[in-house]
Amino acid sequence: xxxxxxxxxxAAIRAKLKELLVSHLSLENVRPADIKDDEPLFGxxxxxxxxxxxxxxxxxxxxxxxxxxxxxxxxxxxxxxxTLAEYVYENTQDRT
Numbered sequence: 001x002x003x004x005x006x007x008x009x010x011a012a013i014r015a016k017l018k019e020l021l022v023s024h025l026s027l028e029n030v031r032p033a034d035i036k037d038d039e040p041l042f043g044x045x046x047x048x049x050x051x052x053x054x055x056x057x058x059x060x061x062x063x064x065x066x067x068x069x070x071x072x073x074x075x076x077x078x079x080x081x082x083t084l085a086e087y088v089y090e091n092t093q094d095r096t
Contacts (some may be wrong), residue, residue: 006089009089010085010086010089013085013088013089014037014081014082014085015032016063017081017084017085017088018032018033018035018081019032020059020063021035021041021046021056021059021081022035024055024059025048025052025055025056026052027046030046035081036081037080037081037082037085038080038081038082039080039081040079040080041056041078041079041080041081041084042078045080053074053078056078056084057074060084060087060088064088064091064092065092066087066088066091066092
């Protein structure tokens with residue numbers, strides 16, 4: 001796979017993730033375009049909390065067919081939109 005193809009797919013995944021985060025979480029006055037790709041999702045970044053993490057698990061399951069059962073792995077995956085997008089990309093490439 002070419003790097004451009006991967007980057008285009010990652011960009012599309014990042015855009016969809018941002019839309020989902022804004023529409024499904026209680027992010028007042030936040031637009032998808034306001035979320036930086038490498039901004040921390042929790043704490044000082046976007047300010048999400050543990051309830052939001054549960055909602056992200058549900059979003060990944062409903063929208064991408066992915067499950068995150070290992071919380072240590074989840075902590076790494078949920079660091080930023082970039083890490084979420086990489087996880088989705090890597091785990092959905094063999095699907096048609």
